[in-house]
Amino acid sequence: QITLKESxxxxxxxxxxxTLTCTFSxxxxxxxxxxxxxxxxxxxxxxxxxxxxxxxxxxxxSPSLKSRLTIAKDTSKNQVVLTMTNMDPVDTAxxxxxxxxxxxxxxxTHFDYWGQGTLVTVSS
Amino acid sequence: QSVLTQxxxxxxxxxxxxxxxxxxxxxxIGTGYDVHWYxxxxxxxxxxxxxxxxNRPSGVPDRFSGSKSGTSASLAITGLQAEDExxxxxxxxxxxxxxxxxxxxxxxxxxx
Numbered sequence: 001q002i003t004l005k006e007s008x009x010x011x012x013x014x015x016x017x018x019t020l021t022c023t024f025s026x027x028x029x030x031x032x033x034x035x036x037x038x039x040x041x042x043x044x045x046x047x048x049x050x051x052x053x054x055x056x057x058x059x060x061x062s063p064s065l066k067s068r069l070t071i072a073k074d075t076s077k078n079q080v081v082l083t084m085t086n087m088d089p090v091d092t093a094x095x096x097x098x099x100x101x102x103x104x105x106x107x108x109t110h111f112d113y114w115g116q117g118t119l120v121t122v123s124s
Numbered sequence: 125q126s127v128l129t130q131x132x133x134x135x136x137x138x139x140x141x142x143x144x145x146x147x148x149x150x151x152x153i154g155t156g157y158d159v160h161w162y163x164x165x166x167x168x169x170x171x172x173x174x175x176x177x178x179n180r181p182s183g184v185p186d187r188f189s190g191s192k193s194g195t196s197a198s199l200a201i202t203g204l205q206a207e208d209e210x211x212x213x214x215x216x217x218x219x220x221x222x223x224x225x226x227x228x229x230x231x232x233x234x235x236x
Contacts, residue, residue: 046126047162047170047213047227063221096169106217108176109225110160114169 002026004036004097004115011121012087018120022080022097029055029075035100036080037111038071040093048093052109053080054102089122127152127218128228135234136204144231146197146214152226154195157217161190161199164211164230173212174199201233209235 008020037052051071052060061069070083095118098111129147136142161174172181174190189200214228
């Protein structure tokens with residue numbers, strides 16, 4: 001079965017760079033059509049899509065955060081890494097790693113498996 | 125302010141039917157982009173409930189159904205059960221700026 005798990009720091013200081021790792025099993029990021037995405041949720045607030053990387057290396061970013069985000073994959077390790085620069089207290093959120101398949105792009109793109117999430121707090 | 129608009133809360137008694145709306149615009153649902161729905165139980169990660177407007181993943185009860193028309197979509201839950209109390213989110217694609225996947229603001233369902 002497909003599982004994903006996020007790991008990284010629980011506390012970062014303002015202006016620092018956040019690096020989160022998604023380690024997954026049950027699928028391969030070398031399989032045609034497969035993608036891994038990141039979605040975050042501030043406490044008590046709505047979900048926000050951040051970034052997505054596909055099996056072929058295609059990368060997509062939220063336009064509002066594109067300048068701060070980098071997503072990369074390590075297929076041999078079954079991992080996807082998200083980095084976010086210049087962290088601010090408003091970036092405090094639970095960060096989720098998700099599985100997706102390309103389907104009829106972009107309209108059919110949805111997130112069918114989710115990690116448990118990791119809460120990242122930005123504070124000095 | 126979310127790109128997709130959902131009512132903040134809905135409620136219903138056990139056994140009743142409730143609907144949750146998701147209103148978009150000409151740059152997302154109105155263009156014809158599909159809508160997907162997620163259920164988030166308290167303290168848990170979201171779970172895919174409906175994909176591509178009206179399709180239920182394996183294991184999702186047929187009490188949950190989705191529809192789309194024009195610039196809006198709806199999630200209907202029949203035979204309401206206590207375990208349905210959760211937050212529900214719609215998701216679609218928006219082609220403004222350089223394009224991105226967007227979520228609604230979420231709807232809290234309370235089972236009375």
